[in-house]
Amino acid sequence: MAAASTPPSPAAAPPRRSPGRHRGEGQWAAGHFTPLNPNEQMKRDDDGLNVRTRIETVYAKAGFDAIDPADLRGRMRWWGLYTQRRPGIDGGRTAVLAPEELDDRYFMLRVRIDGGRLTTAQLRVMGEVSQEFARGTADITDRQNIQYHWIRIEDVPEIWRRLEAVGLSTTEACGDTPRVILGSPVAGVAADEIVDGTPAIEEIHRRFIGDPAFSNLPRKFKTAISGSPLLDVAHEINDVAFVGVHHPEHGPGFDLWVGGGLSTNPRIGVRLGAWVPLSEVPDVFGGVIGIFRDHGYRRLRNRARLKFLVADWGATKFRTVLEQEYLGRPLLDGPAPAQPVARWRDHVGVHRQKDGRFYVGFAPRAGRVDGTTLTKVAALAEAHGSGRLRTTAEQKMIVLDVPGDRVDSLVAGLEALDLRVTPSPFRRGTMACTGIEFCKLAIVETKGLAARLTDELERRLPEFDEPLTINVNGCPNACARIQVADIGLKGQLVLDDAGRQVEGFQVHLGGALGLGAGFGRKVRGLKVTATALPDYIERVLRRYLAQREDGERFAQ
Numbered sequence: 284m285a286a287a288s289t290p291p292s293p294a295a296a297p298p299r300r301s302p303g304r305h306r307g308e309g310q311w312a313a314g315h316f317t318p319l320n321p322n323e324q325m326k327r328d329d330d331g332l333n334v335r336t337r338i339e340t341v342y343a344k345a346g347f348d349a350i351d352p353a354d355l356r357g358r359m360r361w362w363g364l365y366t367q368r369r370p371g372i373d374g375g376r377t378a379v380l381a382p383e384e385l386d387d388r389y390f391m392l393r394v395r396i397d398g399g400r401l402t403t404a405q406l407r408v409m410g411e412v413s414q415e416f417a418r419g420t421a422d423i424t425d426r427q428n429i430q431y432h433w434i435r436i437e438d439v440p441e442i443w444r445r446l447e448a449v450g451l452s453t454t455e456a457c458g459d460t461p462r463v464i465l466g467s468p469v470a471g472v473a474a475d476e477i478v479d480g481t482p483a484i485e486e487i488h489r490r491f492i493g494d495p496a497f498s499n500l501p502r503k504f505k506t507a508i509s510g511s512p513l514l515d516v517a518h519e520i521n522d523v524a525f526v527g528v529h530h531p532e533h534g535p536g537f538d539l540w541v542g543g544g545l546s547t548n549p550r551i552g553v554r555l556g557a558w559v560p561l562s563e564v565p566d567v568f569g570g571v572i573g574i575f576r577d578h579g580y581r582r583l584r585n586r587a588r589l590k591f592l593v594a595d596w597g598a599t600k601f602r603t604v605l606e607q608e609y610l611g612r613p614l615l616d617g618p619a620p621a622q623p624v625a626r627w628r629d630h631v632g633v634h635r636q637k638d639g640r641f642y643v644g645f646a647p648r649a650g651r652v653d654g655t656t657l658t659k660v661a662a663l664a665e666a667h668g669s670g671r672l673r674t675t676a677e678q679k680m681i682v683l684d685v686p687g688d689r690v691d692s693l694v695a696g697l698e699a700l701d702l703r704v705t706p707s708p709f710r711r712g713t714m715a716c717t718g719i720e721f722c723k724l725a726i727v728e729t730k731g732l733a734a735r736l737t738d739e740l741e742r743r744l745p746e747f748d749e750p751l752t753i754n755v756n757g758c759p760n761a762c763a764r765i766q767v768a769d770i771g772l773k774g775q776l777v778l779d780d781a782g783r784q785v786e787g788f789q790v791h792l793g794g795a796l797g798l799g800a801g802f803g804r805k806v807r808g809l810k811v812t813a814t815a816l817p818d819y820i821e822r823v824l825r826r827y828l829a830q831r832e833d834g835e836r837f838a839q
């Protein structure tokens with residue numbers, strides 16, 4: 284094992300003791316450098332980024348059994364690798380088996396796609412990697428990544444070589460790191476764009492991703508940057524977010540949000556009331572991630588997200604520390620974003636770009652595609668557009684730069700692949716996390732259920748024509764954002780009519796993103812078996828259709 288790393292001194296914030304209840308939270312800025320739990324010890328023993336050399340020189344040659352357990356269940360995440368769930372273990376045993384009993388000998392591999400920006404050359408390589416090394420798997424995640432399964436450790440160096448040859452990487456795709464930077468999928472092309480955040484995303488990637496100064500954070504750190512008035516990157520639930528606004532004196536820029544996050548103890552991010560011009564976004568990002576690294580809580584994993592620090596400090600103190608100790612200057616006050624005019628944020632359908640061409644967004648089933656489909660989409664995008672594509676934060680994809688006279692042909696090609704450009708509200712609004720098929724934390728199956736549910740609701744409710752989000756999670760975590768869906772489904776075991784434990788869901792109703800963002804109500808005692816789910820949702824939607832008043836939407 285490599286030598287233990289020393290926690291970096293806070294760059295702009297000399298360690299200082301803060302008295303009171305946080306002295307035991309393991310904050311580096313309070314002088315608490317002694318690891319207080321096994322995860323902090325693992326990171327202290329060796330930086331997660333260093334595992335790459337061992338993968339390339341030892342593990343890929345010697346095989347799965349040679350992998351150090353601390354690398355297997357810890358540091359490999361810094362390069363986007365998680366062991367996947369061993370097949371055949373039911374959800375009832377998820378919580379009771381030891382990690383090694385749940386581990387398969389194959390990996391999930393996450394490819395980061397910052398801003399969701401892709402070329403057809405990159406998509407083609409991703410499709411080839413899927414077919415050659417991942418048994419054809421490829422899921423579009425709700426953080427604009429592509430995720431593979433069935434990866435063998437022996438193949439990882441070759442996969443990296445191919446991905447990196449076209450400018451893709453898995454660096455810090457998982458782990459206690461700055462994760463993929465969400466960006467508006469129509470940045471630079473949308474006619475209604477306030478500001479194009481792409482230069483900031485590229486600069487943040489260049490300066491911070493893979494930098495050992497920021498590779499040991501208390502936990503993951505999620506970023507979203509969008510200048511779209513549709514608020515299309517779920518900025519409310521990211522650790523730091525930059526949201527496009529017009530400043531009355533200074534013009535286009537970003538409204539700064541911090542401390543959002545779901546999972547247990549979900550929180551909507553708070554505005555700091557600060558306006559940030561495009562050129563200053565990377566510095567402000569550096570300040571916020573620096574605060575998280577230095578002041579973030581490290582004692583308990585379930586209190587280690589930035590949202591807990593923001594909740595304790597409040598917006599005023601957070602902004603003061605950011606300005607005085609990290610930026611060395613005050614930020615300008617600025618306005619809040621306006622309420623979007625459209626409810627869908629996913630850019631599905633055919634839309635005119637500001638240059639007169641069109642972008643075409645399409646919906647797979649709950650983010651599930653496959654390697655063959657990816658290569659076919661690459662060919663279609665090449666034949667109809669300029670070779671640029673995007674992934675969205677709703678598990679969708681977009682082909683950019685399509686001339687008007689090529690739109691119909693592209694739409695026909697996508698629909699022939701079952702990639703819907705004009706999907707039903709159910710296909711369009713349903714997302715699902717990985718679930719029990721591959722996820723070690725899962726209790727229930729999700730992707731297949733979401734696809735079947737979509738088909739069933741389309742058949743039963745062809746008249747339903749409203750925006751609706753149905754988010755399916757395989758466990759109490761929130762990878763598919765259940766708390767902010769119209770209908771959020773949290774996977775758990777429930778009792779069926781015969782009293783048997785079966786896969787099912789706790790139902791949350793009425794969550795939302797946008798300026799009216801809030802968490803869905805857990806319907807007391809309402810648990811539905813997976814089998815009964817179509818009946819339940821049909822009942823809810825039929826009742827709504829029968830009782831709605833003029834102008835009322837399901838999400839109100």
Ligand code: SF4
Pocket residue numbers: 716717718719722723724725726756757758759760761762763
């Ligand atoms: Fe796994 Fe749970 Fe996340 Fe789904 S929500 S991917 S089951 S951890």
